[in-house]
Amino acid sequence: MLFGYPIAATNDNWLHECLCEVNRSIHDTVDAGRCYPGWPAILPVAHRERLSARTGFRDRLANYDRTVRRFSKANRARILEAVTDQNRLSDLLIGRCNCARLAELPKIVHKPVKELFDFAFDRLTDLGVRDSHYIGIYETTQDHVCPFCGVEYMDAPGAPREALDHYLAKSIYPFAAANLRILVPMGNKCNSRYKLTTDIIWRDDGTRRPAIDPYSHFRVQVLLDDSEPFHGESEYTPKWAICFVPDTPALATWDEVFKVRERYCRDHLNPSFPSWLGIFGSWVRSARLEIDSDVEIVDALRRYEECLAACGMQDRAFLKAAVFRMLRRHCEAGDQRLLSQIKNLVAHSGIS
Numbered sequence: 001m002l003f004g005y006p007i008a009a010t011n012d013n014w015l016h017e018c019l020c021e022v023n024r025s026i027h028d029t030v031d032a033g034r035c036y037p038g039w040p041a042i043l044p045v046a047h048r049e050r051l052s053a054r055t056g057f058r059d060r061l062a063n064y065d066r067t068v069r070r071f072s073k074a075n076r077a078r079i080l081e082a083v084t085d086q087n088r089l090s091d092l093l094i095g096r097c098n099c100a101r102l103a104e105l106p107k108i109v110h111k112p113v114k115e116l117f118d119f120a121f122d123r124l125t126d127l128g129v130r131d132s133h134y135i136g137i138y139e140t141t142q143d144h145v146c147p148f149c150g151v152e153y154m155d156a157p158g159a160p161r162e163a164l165d166h167y168l169a170k171s172i173y174p175f176a177a178a179n180l181r182i183l184v185p186m187g188n189k190c191n192s193r194y195k196l197t198t199d200i201i202w203r204d205d206g207t208r209r210p211a212i213d214p215y216s217h218f219r220v221q222v223l224l225d226d227s228e229p230f231h232g233e234s235e236y237t238p239k240w241a242i243c244f245v246p247d248t249p250a251l252a253t254w255d256e257v258f259k260v261r262e263r264y265c266r267d268h269l270n271p272s273f274p275s276w277l278g279i280f281g282s283w284v285r286s287a288r289l290e291i292d293s294d295v296e297i298v299d300a301l302r303r304y305e306e307c308l309a310a311c312g313m314q315d316r317a318f319l320k321a322a323v324f325r326m327l328r329r330h331c332e333a334g335d336q337r338l339l340s341q342i343k344n345l346v347a348h349s350g351i352s
Contacts, residue, residue, distance in 0.1 A: 001254050002150045002313070003143065004217030009136035010180040012129055018047045019120055019178060020083060026065050027080045031073060036065045054123065060116040067112045075106055086168070086175040089182060092201060093211045093250070101172050101199075114170075117177035121170065124178060130164065131157065133180055143313040145187075147214075148195075148258050150222075150313050151268065152187030163191035167214060172199055184214045194258045210250045221245040222264075222318055224326040229338045233270045236341075238326070240265050268319055276320055280304055281345045294331065297342050301328035 021044050029036065039058040040048050051057055068076050078100060085092075085099030092099060102110055124130040135157045138144065146152040154162055165186040170177035186195065200211045223243045232239035242261045244251045255261055284291065284300055291297045305324040311317035330338050 001147050001212045003147045003219045005137050005215050006140045007215045012132050013180045016179040023083050030069050064112045083175045086173045093213045095210050113174050117174045120178040145313050148190040165191050169197040198257050209253045211253045212250045222322050224322040227326050229330050240269050298331050
């Protein structure tokens with residue numbers, strides 16, 4: 001993830017908090033041997049008026065109550081513990097704690113839990129929570145691109161909604177299905193081709209892995225400094241070495257799940273490198289720069305790199321800046337073949 005979302009966008013998390021409070025209330029009632037309070041008395045007073053007409057909650061909560069009453073106190077405690085632990089997002093993502101996944105809970109509770117929390121997630125749209133969440137993200141982020149790849153644009157509020165990914169898959173962690181802390185707008189390719197329903201904190205082989213917290217994350221720099229200028233996909237294409245700074249285990253999970261390095265090389269760097277060089281040549285011509293010497297070539301590359309870096313993430317500028325930084329550093333190191341290539345490029349652009 002190249003940058004994080006503002007935590008303030010998750011402030012309107014009342015529906016999730018309401019459901020967790022109701023869930024605890026149901027367990028307390030059962031443990032005390034009392035009858036189900038009924039509808040809408042089961043709802044917290046603060047949300048009763050807003051939800052009392054939502055009879056879909058009434059029916060699903062009553063079904064959940066009937067189901068948990070069939071368990072022993074120990075099994076009810078396991079379920080309630082899962083409610084809490086599946087929502088310990090910060091601790092889960094850094095590996096400080098684990099939680100029971102749905103498949104590890106008694107099978108008879110699976111359907112009532114999924115029906116209740118899936119229904120709650122769908123109601124985020126009806127209740128306006130989803131729109132306010134997206135607006136809060138869009139209006140406070142500088143770069144309106146998917147932070148999981150940096151190349152897909154995010155449409156403005158009012159357009160058809162972007163994919164809202166369950167960072168912790170709701171099929172695995174249903175008690176967090178309506179929790180805004182795990183709901184992240186994501187580009188369509190990242191969501192529907194790569195992330196899908198992947199368990200972000202457990203690999204398929206059963207090993208644990210740390211993951212980025214989308215709402216508590218620093219900016220990541222993409223560097224290509226260790227790339228070789230030639231002999232990549234073709235003789236005149238660099239052999240790319242992509243580095244993320246800072247390099248952390250959580251970033252390794254991001255790359256593993258979203259195939260970031262693979263996508264950058266296949267979809268952007270390899271096919272676009274020749275045209276990016278050509279645009280650089282046009283820029284040199286329009287700026288009327290003289291690059292007869294090695295020093296002048298390095299200076300032109302530095303100026304172009306700085307120009308791209310100032311563009312942020314628009315139109316893959318962060319990748320382009322990394323490319324020209326790499327070329328500039330190799331030229332500074334005296335790579336004569338690369339220096340000659342740049343001179344020839346400029347010459348064919350009509351400079352010398």
